[in-house]
C-alpha cells in the first residue's frame with residue numbers, strides 16, 4: 001500500500017526500551033495535534049517503561065509489538081506496516097537499537113521494520129552519557145548517518161541516573177520540528193537547544209577550544225572544628241552550566257563548594273570548602289575565556305575560628321565576629337591582566353531582584369548578571385535553591401531579558417548558547 005498524497009501523513013513510531021519512553025506519549029499528542037497520523041511499534045523492552053494501552057490511547061491506533069503474530073500478519077503484514085508510513089521515527093533510540101540498526105539485525109518487529117522500510121528514518125537517541133560516548137555507539141551513529149538516518153539530539157542535561165552530560169532525549173517539540181522538516185522534504189534539521197551532542201563533532205561545537213571556568217555550590221566557613229556558616233545553595237544550576245559548557249565543546253574547570261552532586265561528566269572538578277579556598281582554586285585555574293560565578297560564596301566568615309569546639313556554658317552566649325570574605329567575582333572581573341573575555345555573575349536576591357542585580361553589574365564590573373529570586377515564597381524554604389527549576393533575568397549593559405521558568409538544565413543550555421554567541425561576536 002502506497003501513501004496517498006491526499007491522506008494525512010503517517011508516522012511510524014518505533015519506541016525503544018529507555019527511561020525516556022514516557023516522553024513519546026507527549027510526542028504522539030503533539031504529532032496528532034498537527035493533523036498527522038501516528039502508529040506505534042514497541043520493542044519488548046519498551047513495554048517495561050510504557051504500556052501498549054497508554055500508547056494506543058495517545059496514538060488512537062493499534063500498537064504493534066510482535067513479529068510472529070498471526071492476527072497482525074493477516075491484518076497488515078510487517079512489510080506493509082513499514083511501507084504504509086511516510087516517515088519512521090525511532091524514539092527513544094536506545095544504544096541497543098542503534099547497534100542493531102547499524103549492523104542490519106532484524107530479530108524483532110521493530111528492527112525488521114527498520115530494515116524493511118524504504119522511508120526516511122529519524123532517530124532520537126536517549127541513553128546514559130557513557131553509553132552515548134562509547135566508541136561502539138560512536139561507530140554505530142557514524143554508520144547510520146552514512147546510511148542516511150537523520151538524528152535529533154541527544155541533548156545535554158541531567159540524566160535519570162543523577163549524572164550530567166549528553167544523552168537526554170531531545171524534547172518532544174524539537175522532535176516534532178524535525179519530523180515536519182523531514183516530511184517537507186528538507187533534511188537540514190534545526191538543532192534543538194543544547195544539542196551540541198555528538199562528542200565526535202567537536203570541531204563544530206560552539207565552545208571548542210575555549211576554557212570555561214565555573215564556580216558552583218555554597219562555601220562553608222568554619223566557626224570551630226565542628227560548626228560552620230553555610231547557605232542553601234545546592235549547586236544544581238552551576239553544575240548544569242558546567243555540563244552544558246562541556247557539551248558545547250569547552251574545556252571546563254568547575255570549582256565547587258560542598259554539594260551532594262556528582263561531578264558532571266567531562267569537566268575537571270576542584271572541590272573546596274571556604275571562600276578563600278575557592279578564590280585560590282579560581283586563581284590557579286585561570287586563564288579562561290569565560291568565567292561564570294554561579295557559586296553562592298559566603299560574604300562573611302568567622303574572624304576568629306576556634307581551634308577546639310566552643311563549649312556551651314550556662315547563661316553565656318558566644319559572640320561571633322564576622323569578617324568579609326574576598327569578592328571572587330569582582331576580583332576576576334576587575335583583573336588588570338588576564339581578564340576573561342566574558343565574566344558572568346549570579347545574583348540571588350530576595351527583594352528588588354532587578355535593582356540589586358543592576359547595581360551588582362556595575363559594582364562588580366562583570367559583563368552579564370543572571371538574577372534570580374531566591375525568596376522563601378517558592379516551593380520550599382530557600383525558594384529556588386535546591387529546586388529543579390529557576391526563573392532568571394539576564395542583565396547586561398544594554399538592558400534586561402526575562403526568561404520563563406525553566407528547568408535548571410534548560411537555563412544552562414540557553415545561557416551557554418548565549419555566551420557562545422557573545423564570544424563569537
Ligand SMILES: Cc1cc2nc3c(=O)[nH]c(=O)nc-3n(C[C@H](O)[C@H](O)[C@H](O)COP(=O)(O)O)c2cc1C
Nearest residue numbers: 016017018019020043045046094095096097126127
Ligand atoms: C531502568 C532502565 C533504564 C534504561 N534506560 C535506557 C536508556 O535510556 N537508553 C538505552 O539505550 N538503554 C536503556 N536501558 C537498557 C535497555 O533497556 C536495554 O539495552 C534493552 O535491551 C533495550 O532494548 P530495545 O533496544 O529493544 O528497546 C535501560 C535499562 C533499564 C533497566
